[in-house]
Every structure is written in structure tokens, then in C-alpha cells.
Amino acid sequence: MVTIEEILERARGYMPEEDLVLLSKAHVFAEEFYSGKHRLSGRPYLYHALMVTDILATMRLDVPTLCAGLLHGVLKKAANLKDTEKTLREAFGDDITNIVKGTTKITDVQFNSHLAYQAENIRKMLLAMSSDIRVLLVKLADRFHDMQSLRYVPRDKQLEFAQETMELYAPLASRLGIDWLKRELEDLSFSYLHPEEYEDLSSKIHTSLADRETYVDEVKELLNRKLNEHGLKQFRVLGRPKHLYSIYKKLVAQSIPFEKVYDKVAFRIIVSSIKECYEALGIIHSLWPPVDGRFKDFISTPKSNMYQSLHTSVVGLRGEFMEVQIRTEEMDQVAKEGIAAHWAYKEGKSISSKDARLFKWLKQLVHTLQELEDPREFLDAVKGELYGEEIFVLTPTGEVKEFPKGSTPIDFAYSIHTEVGNRCTGAKINGMIAQLKTQLKNGDLIEILTSAKQKPNRSWLHLVKTARAKSRIRQWLNQEEREKTLQVGREICERELKRHNFSLKKLIKTGHLKELLKTIACNSLDDLMRRVGSGKMTVQSIIKELQPQEIRDTLPEDIVQEATDPRGGKKRDRDNIILVSGADNVLTKISHCCMPVPGDEIVGFITSGRGISVHKASCPNLTASDQQRLIAVSWAEDIKATHRAHIQVIARDQKGFLATLSNTISHDDANILTLEATTSSGGIAKISIVVEISSREHLLRLLQHLQQLDNVLEAKRA
Numbered sequence: 001m002v003t004i005e006e007i008l009e010r011a012r013g014y015m016p017e018e019d020l021v022l023l024s025k026a027h028v029f030a031e032e033f034y035s036g037k038h039r040l041s042g043r044p045y046l047y048h049a050l051m052v053t054d055i056l057a058t059m060r061l062d063v064p065t066l067c068a069g070l071l072h073g074v075l076k077k078a079a080n081l082k083d084t085e086k087t088l089r090e091a092f093g094d095d096i097t098n099i100v101k102g103t104t105k106i107t108d109v110q111f112n113s114h115l116a117y118q119a120e121n122i123r124k125m126l127l128a129m130s131s132d133i134r135v136l137l138v139k140l141a142d143r144f145h146d147m148q149s150l151r152y153v154p155r156d157k158q159l160e161f162a163q164e165t166m167e168l169y170a171p172l173a174s175r176l177g178i179d180w181l182k183r184e185l186e187d188l189s190f191s192y193l194h195p196e197e198y199e200d201l202s203s204k205i206h207t208s209l210a211d212r213e214t215y216v217d218e219v220k221e222l223l224n225r226k227l228n229e230h231g232l233k234q235f236r237v238l239g240r241p242k243h244l245y246s247i248y249k250k251l252v253a254q255s256i257p258f259e260k261v262y263d264k265v266a267f268r269i270i271v272s273s274i275k276e277c278y279e280a281l282g283i284i285h286s287l288w289p290p291v292d293g294r295f296k297d298f299i300s301t302p303k304s305n306m307y308q309s310l311h312t313s314v315v316g317l318r319g320e321f322m323e324v325q326i327r328t329e330e331m332d333q334v335a336k337e338g339i340a341a342h343w344a345y346k347e348g349k350s351i352s353s354k355d356a357r358l359f360k361w362l363k364q365l366v367h368t369l370q371e372l373e374d375p376r377e378f379l380d381a382v383k384g385e386l387y388g389e390e391i392f393v394l395t396p397t398g399e400v401k402e403f404p405k406g407s408t409p410i411d412f413a414y415s416i417h418t419e420v421g422n423r424c425t426g427a428k429i430n431g432m433i434a435q436l437k438t439q440l441k442n443g444d445l446i447e448i449l450t451s452a453k454q455k456p457n458r459s460w461l462h463l464v465k466t467a468r469a470k471s472r473i474r475q476w477l478n479q480e481e482r483e484k485t486l487q488v489g490r491e492i493c494e495r496e497l498k499r500h501n502f503s504l505k506k507l508i509k510t511g512h513l514k515e516l517l518k519t520i521a522c523n524s525l526d527d528l529m530r531r532v533g534s535g536k537m538t539v540q541s542i543i544k545e546l547q548p549q550e551i552r553d554t555l556p557e558d559i560v561q562e563a564t565d566p567r568g569g570k571k572r573d574r575d576n577i578i579l580v581s582g583a584d585n586v587l588t589k590i591s592h593c594c595m596p597v598p599g600d601e602i603v604g605f606i607t608s609g610r611g612i613s614v615h616k617a618s619c620p621n622l623t624a625s626d627q628q629r630l631i632a633v634s635w636a637e638d639i640k641a642t643h644r645a646h647i648q649v650i651a652r653d654q655k656g657f658l659a660t661l662s663n664t665i666s667h668d669d670a671n672i673l674t675l676e677a678t679t680s681s682g683g684i685a686k687i688s689i690v691v692e693i694s695s696r697e698h699l700l701r702l703l704q705h706l707q708q709l710d711n712v713l714e715a716k717r718a
Contacts, residue, residue, distance in 0.1 A: 001047050002054045010057045011066065019063045022092070026067040029091060033074055041152040048145060049073060055141040059178075059337060065134045067092060068099035072138050075104040102135035103142065122168065136172060140181060143169045147188040162192035177307045179335060186245040194248070201244050201251075204258050212241065216265055219317055222287075223269065230283050236270040242323075266323045270332050274299060280326045281310050288314035291321065296442065299327070301392045301400050306334055393444045404465040407440050413448045414469040421472055423450040437463050455480075486526055489533030577639045578604075578614055587611025588633070590644070594619040597643040599696025604633035642692040644673065645699050646718040652711040653685040660709060665691060668702045688718060 004027045008020055030049055037045040053069035071088065078084035088097045102125065125139060147165055150158050166189040173182040191198045216239035223237045242264055251258065269280050277299060294313035302308045309327040316322035327335065390402050393412065403411055409429070414421030427434050428447040440446065456476045464470055493504055508525075520537070522528040531537040577598070578588040588604070594616040596602045601617040606629045614633055615622055622630070651657060658677065665672055671692040679685045693699045699717070706715035 001043075002050050004050065007050065007054050007057050007066070010054070011063070014060050015063060022063055023066050023070075026070045026092065026096075030070045030074070033071075034077070037077055039149065039152070041149055045073060045077070048149075051145045052138070052141045055144060056137065059137070059141075061134070061137060064096045064099065065137060067096045068103070068134065068138050069141060071096065071100050072103045072142055075100055099132060099134050099138060102132065103139045133176075136176070140169060140173055140176075140178070140185075144181060144184060147185060150188070150192060158192045162189040165189045166193065177303070177334060178337060183243040183245075187243050190245040190248060197248060198244065201248055201258070205241070205244065205247075205264075208264075212265060215317065215320070216267075219265075219267060219322070222317070223267070223284075226283055226287060227269070227280060230279065232271065232276055232280065232283075234272045235276070235280070238268040238270070239265050240268070242266055266325065268332070269324065269326045270329055271326065273328060277310055277326045277328065281312060284312060284314060284324055284326075288316045288322070290314050294323075299331075301394075301443070303390070303392070303402065307331075309335060391440055391442050393440050393442070393446050396445070396447050403440060407465040408437060408463050409434065409440070409446060409448060410436055410460055410473075411464050411466045411469045412440065412446050413450075414464075414466070414472050416448065418472050420448055420450060421469060422456055422476055423452060423454045425449050425451045425454045436460070482530060485530045485533030487533070489529030489531065492532050493529065577636050577641055578602075578612075579634045579636050589613050591615045591619065591621075593621050595644050595646050595690075597645055597693065597696050597699055598635045598639050602633055602635070604631040605629055606631055639695075642671070642694060645691055645693050647689050647691060647699075647703065647706075648714075648716055648718040649685075649687040649689065649706060649712060650714040651685050651687065651709070652713065653679045653683045654711055657685070657711055658687075661687065661706070664705055664709060665689070665702065668698075668705055669694075670698070670702050684713070 004024070008023065011020060011023065031046055034045040034049065039045055039048055049070050049072065052072060053066050056066050056069045071092070074088060075081060075084060085097065085101065088100065125135065143165060146161070150161060153161065165185050170182050170185040170189065173179075173185060220237045220239055227235055227237070247258075247264060250256075269284075271277055271280055291313040294311075296311040299308045299310060308331040309325050311323070311325055313321055313323050391405050391407065392400055392402055394400060395416075401412065401415055403415075409427035410421060410424055412427070413424035424436065426436060426449045427438070428449065429438060429440070429444050431445070433449075456473045458477060460473050461470060464473065490504070504525075517524065517528060520528070522531065528537070588611055590596060591605075591613045596614060596616040596619075602614050603617050603619075603622065604612040604614055605622065605625060607613050612631060612633065649661065651661075658675075662672060662675075673690045673692060675687065675689045677685055677687045691699075691702070693702065703715050703717070706712055
């Protein structure tokens, strides 16, 4: 167990003694607060806090960050959150308290799903760290020690925790350029997510250790000799095994056995100047042939986290692939410590405005993500921005912009300005005209072409990769949809009221519009029109609310009667078999593409002017649709109606089979609406039938009986 004395000694190496007084004070506070509190491992909670602080001290972070490391669990463990936060502020000030608060999960708000809970905690953390990156540095150290202690957690929690670490925290560490932490988090997550593969790979790596060490020594000796021969004097050659998860990804991606992974070792050459970086690269390529497409120059175009290095892969000694990285001592420090190297303690001062530019990407990400309300869409956007390979392209002025691999000119256009994105018609890539669907590549020079007549369309959502582009496209589509539903709603209301010699204008003149809007919970007449246009409300349900006698006297009797049956109850029709979450009297329609029947899991899709289309939850057409237009629906109880279902029968074609098939369906009290049959040259008949049935159970019973017929090979729902 690390002690506070060891942490203080480590901190003395880079900060003045007087600053350590505050760290000692934080330790006394933490020791008293955490007294009697334990982790699942049985160890005192203080042990965890000290381990987190020690990790932060090895990264040479400032004293407020170290104090926050000691105190990061205080608000999470507090019996009275408000009083504890006040005590923290009085004792340690706003700076430390805000870091602690930013790392604390939301626990006092109830969410309707775990997904929503997870999304809100991540949203809160991203928002906090966009104003102070130290929130993320403490959170990463906390997560690193949590992963080291994960064996004490139940298996289902292990999987959940490891998945979140792999998808969120490891990419965040990579974004900050803290490479060692990214590797550790990935390998720890890998060991829990795929334990058998991890053990197998570990065993094979250990078995080949001696051969690999011999190979590394041979390569290092050769590189040292050749670099010296070419006049380089101050340099270091390092060789390290690639971490397990990176090897595993290569095995999966290339579908190759372990023995075929040749670049299990990465070599690094550290020189004294940028000029020598390129000289060393020339020497490497004169020794061994480079692999096409595997050279990257991050010195001339640094990553957003200021990472700089030359990367090349060559067919090295004994014909084995080798990865070589070449950089200066300063670049190597940034590569190992990332943003922490820029945040390193500087005479007691906080981060400079120059260093703060490193966090611009994070602020832009948070700004974009704030517009995404759906938890699943939010989490997908976070993963899309953080996870996966990046590419670097240039603007006409030479500015370097970073995008996820697979991005298109549309992503580039929206990164410049929303209007540029909305009016984007194409691009010039390296001076050549390119289509919007063209995927950008490293080093491309991009110039966007626009037109005042252009506008976004839904297919763009499948072309873009960045959260910003997706958010802006959806924003435009939603606004267009609002205008369209407003127009449709007006047309529907005017048409329906006109049938009864009435109009919207006349309704407004009666003076009861304000009361009507209040009764049906609409903010304005436009809001009411949009509800009608989207199918969330019918004209008849509006008329039904016009109950005051003076209004009823102004309307023809048949309008009021349309909304009710002769007995004064709700009109019963086919639509009443569907219940819509949070709404009454909504137009619904069973979708023809998947034909759900009672018993199927269903979901509603809000159409423009045609009410709500009801689909099976598994309907493939929903995956490509706007997820914001989905609405919860359910089957009503005591449904007494027939339903259409589409079934498919594959059978051997024999004389009289269709008659047998029809008799079986009739015998099961089902009615054939349509029947189409085709026969292949091999004598196999494919029969598509739409039948009327009473329920899902009725349909399953019918399919079972059809399957039992002699010539039937398969009978299923289409």
C-alpha cells in the first residue's frame, strides 16, 4: 500500500515544499472522512484514494489535482451532499471542490433506464472536463485503479465496467495522448471481456519471449551501428513488445494465427532534432523496404493532442514486419505523458492559455453533444468521436483538421460552419472535383463547393461520421419537418372544418381558442396544427373538446357526433387496438411492411400527416429511419378484431398441393387474402400468402400445422 509520505516525496521532485502543506491537509481530511468506509475488496477506501493520488503524482500534476485525487470519493460517499460540498469549499476552495464534483456520478436523480443513467453521467463528466481537464485526469486515474481491483466485483458488473472502459476511458486517454494509460486500460478491459483469448495470447507471448528478446537485441544492435555510421551521435534505440490488445485486434482484423503476426515489437528511435528524425527515416528505408501505405508524418501535421512522431513499417530483419517510430526527446515526453506533459507543474501556476488550446476539440465535442437528447444517440456519438482511427486533412489556408476515419466532405463542411454544411454540393480534393460520399484520406487538401439551392437530405446521415455533422443535419431535417407538419395540419383542419361550413378563422373569432389550447395542452395555434399534421391529434378530438354550450350552439351537430358513438362513448374502430404512450385519439395504422399482430413487440413511427405507423420492434425499415420520430405504443386489452399477417411457404411442387395448403389454412379458421406462387426449375415452390388471423398465437398454430404438411420444407412469417 502506498503511503502519503511516499506521495509527498514524489511530489517534492517537481513542486515547492510550501505547496505540500495543502496536500497534507487534504490527507488529514480524507483519512477522517473515509474512516470506517471500505471497498468491495475489503480494503479501506483511503487505500484507493492514495493509489489514485500516486498515479496523478507520477504524471507530475499540480497540487489541486493531487488533492482532488485524495478527495474524489468524498461527495460520492457523503450522507448529506449539500453540506459536505459546502464543507469542502470552505476547507479547500472552489478549484479543488469543482474537480471533485466533476468526477462524482449522478446519484440523486432517478432515470427510466440504465442507458439514460450512463449517458447523463458521461454528459456531466464531459461538461465538467471541458472547463477543467483535470476532472478527466482524476477520473482516468480513478478508473485505472478500479480496473486493477475489478476481480472483487460480480461478473456482470465486470463486463459492464470493462466495456465502458474500453469504449470510453481508453479512447479518452488516447485523445489526451497518455499512451501508457491507454495501453493499460485496454489490456485490463481485454482480460475481462475476452478472458480465454487473453489467457491464450498471454501464454503464447510468454512462450515466444526468449526468441523475441533475441530479435529485439539484433535489431537494436544493427540500428545503433548504422545510425552511428551515418553521423548520428545523440540518439537512443528502444524496442518494446506491443500490448496484448493491439495484437489481438490484428489477429481478429486480419483473421490470421498468432504465428503470422510479425510486428509484435515496436521500435522507437529518439534523436536530438527534427532534422535528425528525417535523416533516421532515410537510413531505415535504405536498410529495409517500407510497407506501402504505412508511413505517417505526425511531425509536420501533429495530432490534436500535440503528439508528434514519424511512423513507418518495414520488411525488417529475417523478412519480418517491423513498426518504427522516430521522434525527438521532447516529442517522446509528450507521446508518453500526453496532455499531462503540458499540464505538468510550472512554478505553482495553472495551465497557460497556449496549452489551453489543446482542449479546443473537447469544448467543440461537448457543445455538439449537448444538442443530443436521446441517450443511445448520445452514447453512439461519444464513441464515434473518441473511438477508432483518425485522419488529418488540410484547409485551403493550410489549417490541419482532424476527423474520424471514413469522414466525407460533408463532415468537413459542417466543421467550418453550419450554413456551409447545409449548402454543400461537393468538394475539390487535392484540386479534383469529388462527390459528397468520397471518404477523406490523410493529407488531403479540401475545398468545399456550395450552392444556395442545396439543402441537406436524410441520406446524408449515412455518409457522415462526426457528431457535429449528424446533429446539424438532424436539426435542419427536424425544422423542415416542423414546417411541413404545420402546413399539413392547417390543410387537414381547414378541409375537415370546411365540410361542416366552419373554418379556423371562425373558431378564432369565437374567442374560445385560448381556452381550447389550454384544455388540450397546446402552447399556440401553430403547436396545435403541428400535432394534427404529425398525426398526434385528430380534428375530431379537437372538436370534442369544444364542450361549452355557446360553442356547441355555433357548430353543426354532426361535427360533435363524429367524435362520439350514439351511446356517448368513444368511437370504436380498428385504430383503437393500439394505445399510444401519453396521447389519446391518435390516428394509427398497422404497417404493411412487417404486419405486426397482437402479441408482437411493437413500436410507433410518427409520419407526416398520416398519423402513427405501427411496426414490429424488429422491423428492418426502422433502423434507417429517424429515431427521434419513434414513439412507444402497445396493444389494447380485449382485442376482438382480425389482423393481417404475411407468411411464406417453401415446398416441393406436386399436383394438388395448393388445394391442400388452402384447406389447411381454412381448417385453422384463417382467411386467405392474397396468394402468389412461383416454382423453380428444381421443382421447389415458393408461396407468399397474406392471411387474416385473430392473434399471434393463432398465427403460430397455423404455421405449425403448415410445417407438418408432407411436402412443406419451411413455413414462416415473411
